[in-house]
Amino acid sequence: MWLFGRKRNKKAAVPAEEVSREGSDTEYTPETEKGTAGETAGTALEQASAEAVSSPAQDSGGKTESGAAESSEEQACPDVQKAADVPGEESPAEVSAGTAEKIWEEEKASQEESFSLQKTEREAPFPQAAETAHTEELPEENADEETVPHGKKEVPPEETVRKVIPEEQLPRKEEAAAAPETDGETLTETAAPKTKTVSLYEWGRKNKKGKKGKKKKKAVPKKTVRLGQGERSVVLGEGMPKICVPITGRTLEEIVDQAANVASVFPDFVEWRVDCFEEIHPLEACPESGELPVNTVSSVFPAVDRALKKMADVLDGLPILFTIRTATEGGRIALYPEDYIGLLLHAAERPEVSAIDVEELRTDSDMEILTREIQARQKPVIGSAHFFGRMPKKPEQMELMNRISRTGADVLKLAAMPSDSRDVLKMMEMAEEENRLTDKPVIAIAMGKIGMVSRVSGALTGSCVTFGTVDAESAPGQIPVSTLRTILEALQG
Numbered sequence: 001m002w003l004f005g006r007k008r009n010k011k012a013a014v015p016a017e018e019v020s021r022e023g024s025d026t027e028y029t030p031e032t033e034k035g036t037a038g039e040t041a042g043t044a045l046e047q048a049s050a051e052a053v054s055s056p057a058q059d060s061g062g063k064t065e066s067g068a069a070e071s072s073e074e075q076a077c078p079d080v081q082k083a084a085d086v087p088g089e090e091s092p093a094e095v096s097a098g099t100a101e102k103i104w105e106e107e108k109a110s111q112e113e114s115f116s117l118q119k120t121e122r123e124a125p126f127p128q129a130a131e132t133a134h135t136e137e138l139p140e141e142n143a144d145e146e147t148v149p150h151g152k153k154e155v156p157p158e159e160t161v162r163k164v165i166p167e168e169q170l171p172r173k174e175e176a177a178a179a180p181e182t183d184g185e186t187l188t189e190t191a192a193p194k195t196k197t198v199s200l201y202e203w204g205r206k207n208k209k210g211k212k213g214k215k216k217k218k219a220v221p222k223k224t225v226r227l228g229q230g231e232r233s234v235v236l237g238e239g240m241p242k243i244c245v246p247i248t249g250r251t252l253e254e255i256v257d258q259a260a261n262v263a264s265v266f267p268d269f270v271e272w273r274v275d276c277f278e279e280i281h282p283l284e285a286c287p288e289s290g291e292l293p294v295n296t297v298s299s300v301f302p303a304v305d306r307a308l309k310k311m312a313d314v315l316d317g318l319p320i321l322f323t324i325r326t327a328t329e330g331g332r333i334a335l336y337p338e339d340y341i342g343l344l345l346h347a348a349e350r351p352e353v354s355a356i357d358v359e360e361l362r363t364d365s366d367m368e369i370l371t372r373e374i375q376a377r378q379k380p381v382i383g384s385a386h387f388f389g390r391m392p393k394k395p396e397q398m399e400l401m402n403r404i405s406r407t408g409a410d411v412l413k414l415a416a417m418p419s420d421s422r423d424v425l426k427m428m429e430m431a432e433e434e435n436r437l438t439d440k441p442v443i444a445i446a447m448g449k450i451g452m453v454s455r456v457s458g459a460l461t462g463s464c465v466t467f468g469t470v471d472a473e474s475a476p477g478q479i480p481v482s483t484l485r486t487i488l489e490a491l492q493g
């Protein structure tokens with residue numbers, strides 16, 4: 001149901017992304033049919049770069065007879081919620097999720113040793129990305145959280161914790177007296193002739209060499225990322241979480257109508273979900289057919305440009321995030337790698353586009369090079385990954401964010417589907433933690449109704465963007481903009 005439309009040379013027909021995530025469910029394998037991954041990556045990017053800057057052969061929106069015929073009913077952008085909810089029907093996201101799980105099982109073993117949450121500090125490749133930087137000292141309480149062993153909570157309240165503390169490590173009397181008490185727990189020296197009582201709080205602070213006695217941690221200096229220019233530009237990573245509204249129209253008319261509605265509620269920026277735009281659907285990959293393609297990516301550029309221009313006129317300076325959400329990540333189109341890359345590089349050249357979403361975990365081409373190419377065109381990259389069928393565990397979430405960061409993306413985004421409230425909390429906790437570890441703005445979303453709280457809790461967790469609705473939602477759990485704004489403002493205090 002999801003893969004239909006254009007016919008292309010079998011060798012290039014299956015986005016390797018789908019092969020690697022769907023594993024044995026997929027008929028083709030990139031290894032047997034495509035040569036090495038490196039070759040594929042290079043070819044796709046080179047081919048796409050050439051096409052992205054070339055002028056299209058026609059100004060027809062790229063529709064050939066076959067493309068036009070296939071773009072009718074089947075290609076209509078289905079309602080997202082519907083696709084996700086139909087029982088027994090496997091959405092591409094669910095397929096991807098199941099297989100992503102498998103990949104992670106395998107990867108985990110090899111990653112275990114090299115697994116590290118430490119971030120390599122990067123130069124901001126995008127000049128505007130490093131707009132401001134500030135260093136924040138963690139609040140005192142956080143430092144203490146690091147200092148006090150977690151086990152202390154399990155000590156029965158009436159039992160005195162006894163520990164031998166060498167005299168020289170004990171705080172001077174007056175210091176001990178001045179130190180704030182923790183929740184009644186004390187450390188008492190018993191074996192030594194001099195028995196002194198000090199608060200656990202003070203012990204942790206003084207005894208830096210202690211098991212969990214750590215130096216006060218500094219938060220990583222933050223970079224912020226500006227989208228757009230002028231008065232209506234918006235800075236991610238500072239102040240309140242920013243509200244973004246997706247535009248999901250299938251036709252130019254729908255897109256313009258939605259843009260007008262969206263503009264009237266004054267979000268901070270909009271996301272154009274280009275995968276919903278049926279004029280690019282002649283590019284839809286068809287792994288089953290194996291026939292040669294009729295359309296080239298450049299044939300859809302005129303339609304994309306027309307939509308961008310009209311949208312920008314209506315939006316009057318609101319920054320536009322250009323997103324192609326592919327089927328594997330819950331979107332509306334399956335694309336060949338060279339077409340995905342070609343479209344994004346073309347968008348990077350457009351003055352109406354303020355930022356570009358890159359699905360950084362695609363394995364069919366080199367997303368790191370693509371990210372750099374986009375940044376070289378002065379557009380920041382929001383690196384994203386989506387799991388519609390499951391919630392990765394927290395260490396996996398952190399590693400995913402780490403992988404996205406390593407591609408050089410300016411902003412790190414992870415969205416996943418929770419199955420219970422603990423999953424939602426995991427995502428929120430990850431955002432808070434990641435936000436302290438990385439120098440980049442972070443977006444963390446637990447989708448679905450149960451995950452709605454994650455869409456309003458950015459002030460607490462540091463998740464810097466929330467996607468809200470005006471007309472149609474582009475993912476389950478999105479909240480209408482007016483409600484979203486009221487809650488965000490209330491929580492900001």
Ligand SMILES: O=C1C[C@@](O)(C(=O)O)C[C@@H](O)[C@@H]1O
Pocket residue numbers: 246271273323325357384386413415445447467474475476478
């Ligand atoms: O990545 C995201 C986040 C999202 O999936 C959400 O859950 O709000 C909505 C998408 O349109 C957007 O591209």
